[in-house]
Amino acid sequence: MTELAEVDPLVTETADRLFTQVCDHEAVQTAEAVGTAPEIWSAFAETGFPWISIDETCGGSGGTLLDALEVLRLVGYHAAPIPAAETGILGGWLLADAGHEIPEGPVTVLPNGATDVKGSLSGQEVTLTGTCIRVPWARMAERIAVLLEIDGQNMVASVDPNDCVIHTMTNMAGEPRDTVCFDNVKAPASSASEANPETFRFRGALSRSALMAGAIEKMSQLTVTYTNDRVQFGRPVARFQAVQQHLVWGAQEAALARMAAETAAREANRGLASFEIAAAKLITNQAAARATKACHQAHGAMGMTQEYPLHHYSRRLWAWRKEYGGDAEWSRWLGKAAVAQGAEGLYPLITGGSSVLS
């Protein structure tokens, strides 16, 4: 087996510095009110980060999937209101996989696949009809990468959103999740190479676990700071055993989520990682539930206000928990894999992961 790659520390440092500058509490709040954050997007795009892991020959920035996921972790950590996953490892990946040109602006994808869209092919052009809901940032996208199966062949169409009707909608965090109507929309399409509904689903889950790991960590850190600053009964509330419980639970879930997301990222960067991705999404989903509960409780009423930033993270986590597979979907997938191993194979699966399944 090849050695696991490491994250380029320069990526971490640069992305963290960038988001610290442009994504403060107010900027994130404004983005929610306005519906998009063009200046944050421009600052992000200028660094080339959106296209990490997309081949330079296809118009990407090169670099590893691991680095791309590290950027996503920091997007989650700073609640950056931009279509980073959609433009890069999801939409950018789909377009590049089918040999389409990577546009200069943001890209989005249909998160639930093209199940609600019908396509017919004529030469190199596809005609699409149907309606898709919860499409991230469709309102600001330059292209929608549509993965669909036509006559048993996985195809990727590169759709101009100006040809569609877009209804602006949001998720629980106020992030754009638009409804896109395709009414005989024509777009260039070509055959996919690696991309299919399954690989796309796993990539989506991988992107969300990285985002979620970042958001949980930030939430846990906010909670430690807040409870050490907040004085009641003459001392910081962090000194009370009942509050310490919440601090510890938040920190544990942050550690567990990050470990799971990073391990899945490393394995995906190396090759087959279906077990690790499934486990990471399930773990981050459940960690989101436990950590939001603990961190909100430790913050008291302050955490329930818009003026304090906790909600940027907790609301995103509640939304992301259901994107690209909730708890039930991934428990089911993992459960089938576990039961198929049988009693003797159960522990080797926990220690060996995907290498045992392949």
Add this chain to the structure above:
Amino acid sequence: MRFTPTELTNKELELQQQVREFLQEELPSGSHEPCLGMAARKDKAFSLKMAERGWVGMALPKEWGGSDRTAVDRFIVVEEMLRWGAPVGHHWVADRQTGNVILKFGTEEQRERFLPEICRGELGFSIGMSEPDSGSDLASVSTKAERTTDGWIVNGTKIWTSGAHENDWFVCLLRTSPMEDGNKHAGLSQILIDLKSPGLEISPIPFLDGSHHFNEVTFNEVFVPDINVVGDVGMGWHQNTTEMAYERGGPDRWLSPFSTVEQLLREAKGTDLEQTISDLFGELVARWWGIRNLSLSVARLIDTGEAPSIESSLVKEMGTRYEQEVVEKLVHLIDLEYSPDSDSLFERLLAQCVVTFPGNTIRGGTIEILRSVASKGLKGLPA
């Protein structure tokens, strides 16, 4: 605080394979009555066999009979033993902590006297911390050791002493000078006491299911020679705190219900139950995978010379709660009236888990104490 992902090297995977083959040969899967984690049966013959392979005291130096192996190597051996439900009770305490303490703080003479025997799997140790009036507030211990010409006279009582009725030696935290105002951590020492010493009395404190693990050990003018003091007189608290770091965050804190879960899958095979448990097994393997990765990264950190006490407290607190959660999920999902005398091994194990696992979040430091240790360490984090 940082848990860095790590993976086993090819050499470490070879060790894992060797341990699996050893266990398959000694205790063929499906044919032995598994133990539930570290509260395992004492089986000296088994401990001797493990020691022959170099798997007891393996992280101790070769000079003292050890194998100079890493914390990760020890993690691999312990992990495989526990998930198999192997009877590791005899050498458990010596292997996990006492060997380390003697190596780190003991005299040359003590190392020579105890370490080779520990590594041969011969010696069983008990730990003397709690007393009738000192539990979580451990620094308040009052069992006294008073100086005589060539040693110490010990008086007092230790409780919850696992295995004192079967073990050879007792590592005790004793008060060697009176409690000072404002500094209760001073004046404590760690002393090795022969469990066969005259004046030392051992009486059972039956466990809630009637089994015998716990004891009360009373000292009535027990003489202990000077050479049995571990480290410096008065440094017991510091040594004890260091020792606790060895016993936290390892596989013994999250693997206790594994053989029960594995046995369920074995018995469910081909029945309707297999479908019922499938989704739950998905959840269990995911969380076990995650916690294992955290725990493994703590072992890796120890090998770089760090003392990850916050990290290991976090893992222990989470791991032991998880052990209880697993049992609760099994009880919730499976409609069986399980009992300790059932024909089904799974039901017997589950009954044992239900009755004994409340202790998992208490032993070796309650989770409340762990939270207080860990949350103080979280304070320095950036935000």
